[in-house]
Amino acid sequence: MGIIDRRAFLAGAAALSAGGVLFKGISGDGFSHALERKASFSPLGLLNDLPNPPEFRSVDGQLRTKMYMSFNQVQLPSGPALLRNFNNSLPGPTLRLSPGDTLELAFENRMPPNPTDDKTLVNVPNRFNTTNMHYHGFHVSPKGNSDNVYLQIEPGQHFNYVVKIPEDHPAGNYWYHPHRHGSVSAQVASGAAGMAIINGTLDDVPEIKEAVERVLVIQAPIPGIDGILNSEEPIWPLDAERDFLVNGQYKPRIYIREGEVQHWRILHAGDAQFFPFRLDGLEIYEIGRDGNPLPQAERMDEIHVAPGNRVNLLIKGKKPGAYTLRRPAFNQGKQALPAVDLAEIFVIPANDPSVPEGIPFGRAIPQGKLPTNSILKPIADKEITGHRKMVLGFAEVKGFFHDTEFTINGQPFDPKRDDVTSKVGAVEEWTLINTTPFPHPIHIHVNPFQVTHVNGVPDAHKPWMDTIGVPAAGTVTFRTRFTDFDGRYVMHCHILPHEDTGMMINVNIQA
Ligand SMILES: [Cu+2]
Known part of the structure; x- marks a missing residue:
């Protein structure tokens, strides 16, 4: 029975009856179809520079890998916390795929059992250790073992997701996160999320191709009482104190060279607060939203993302110095929310010797029309x-x-x-x-x-x-x-x- 035990087999069989395919204990070279970049990495090759999350990339049309949700011990600015995370990683690894690929995720719920008195109640948060996986924005089947959010994967269970991405799938930034009604907010507010990139379209624009690329995942984990979220109460108030993190780090440093243009893929994976943000002193150009290119690069002072949104930005470093990626104070409906400093941005000289040789140096903003995801024609x-x-x-x-x-x-x-x-x-x-x-x-x-x-x-x-x-x-x-x-x-x-x-x-x- 390979690496799963009898209990997990029975659990998998239960999942099978819900339309799924049993995880058969893939091991060894069964995962050779995913190219894994285990370590996170600084796009500029600098020691203090914020790393991109680790990545799994498809090879020969297939991304076949393991993913699990478990309790992850993390040091938040407010103190130690046990978060519910994917692969002990905050955020989870980036999945990078191409149209036409198949994503095979051998998923495992490694969380402990739910308390025995914790009943499944509709529209009342419950069973925070029961989960599943949603591929946010993917145009794929919602049935069976694809993007099926009705699945309930219990602690100890394995489930094998097979997600077939159409040949004509729009390229861009997507993401994944759990989506089991009743435990979605607790798990995403714990940081269970990661970026999913479908290659193409904007990636083929020469000015974007030559730019250093950053994957930036904004999250606001809430530790809960005694370090672990076992109740909705700490996350319920919109103004609940949140430590906003970028790629799991609190106020990290991001480097950019004078005159350099970088491509930033930003995911707002927070659970509740909107995120208008500014980067005064640098130039911001918005080029895509929820994966889809804008008609042309647009110079912006302020970018607005709601929970769930993604944006593609081109950021141009101007005068060397220190700057702040900041959410200004604003009102979300009637609720006043405070300013948040997300990251420190350092513009360094163009020829700074600490940047290793061979790091790309984008310099131009694309002029004129950007390419479109041609499948998404305007609806007449x-x-x-x-x-x-x-x-x-x-x-x-x-x-x-x-x-x-x-x-x-x-x-x-x-x-x-x-x-x-x-x-x-x-x-x-x-x-x-x-x-x-x-x-x-x-x-x-x-x-x-x-x-x-x-x-x-x-x-x-x-x-x-x-x-x-x-x-x-x-x-x-x-x-x-x-x-x-x-x-x-x-x-x-x-x-x-x-x-x-x-x-x-x-x-x-x-x-
Ligand atoms: Cu709402």
Whole structure:
């Protein structure tokens, strides 16, 4: 039976009945298809420079590797904490793939059993040691052992994910994180997340190709009482004290040379707070959002990301000196949130001798049009086969510590109810109406959407995204095509305590 024991085999068999494939104890050269860069590495080859997370890269069309979730002892600025992490890594390793690849993840839940009195309750956070895996933004099947968020992987169980990435998959920045309703917020607020990059499109632009690339994962782990999160209470308040980390480090140093252009892939993997940020003294150009290129590089003073969003930026180092990557103080709905210094940025001389020979030196910002992910063509009026309205709200409930339950169309999540039923090939326009005094970043699985209006105002770029902040008491209209995949998946708020307490619906797409 290889490296799994009888108990895990039985657990795997239970998972199999839910449509999965049993992990058969892959070992030895079974993993030779993943090129593993175990150690994290400084893109500039400098000792104090913030390393990129470790990486797994596909080889010959396959990324076959092991991943596990376990308790990870980490020293946070506030003290020691036991976090729930992937592969003892905060953040988890970056997965780097190409369109057409197959991702095979032999996943193992190495967390201890849940307390015996911890019941599975819908819309009440529960069973923080039960998990699964979601491939955020991937256009892949939501069924079986692919991007199936209805799976429950219990402590001690193994599960073999096989995720087939279409040949025409849009290139860009995606990510992975657990998505078991009831324990999503606790696990992501613990730092269980990592970047997933699909190669192509922007990578082929000469100016971007020659630039040093950074993968920057923003997380805000919350240790909980006694160092481990066993209750939702520490994460529930939006203004709960959070140590914002970049690639697992508190206020790390990032180096850039005078006149150098670097390509930064930023993932906001936090669970609740939005992140407007600035980098005064350097030039910021936004080139992509949620994986998809903007029409052209756009000079920005401030970048806005909601939990779940990714951005591609080009950063240009100007005058040598020390600068700060900073979130200014701002209001998230009614909640005032403090300024956060994320990282110290050091601009060093162009010819600084401490940078090893052979490190690339990008210098130019691409001019004119950026390439597009050609599969994501604009959705014309005449294509639309249906319209829907979704009302985001909340209701008072008794008996739960915060007395609130979040709703879509007046109802909290019900795993048995299909809220949206449609067909492969349908093209729909949805308007999200936020009746609450807080913004909600709404994410839909499997199929991205093209944003047409925010608060009724047409968006000039009509960007393709998979997560969009719906403004407090505001609206968002988007269009989406249900292509390629039938099956059941979800749309939900990416303020994850809202998701766990009900702000989620089931979308059932029939063949
Ligand atoms: Cu929300």
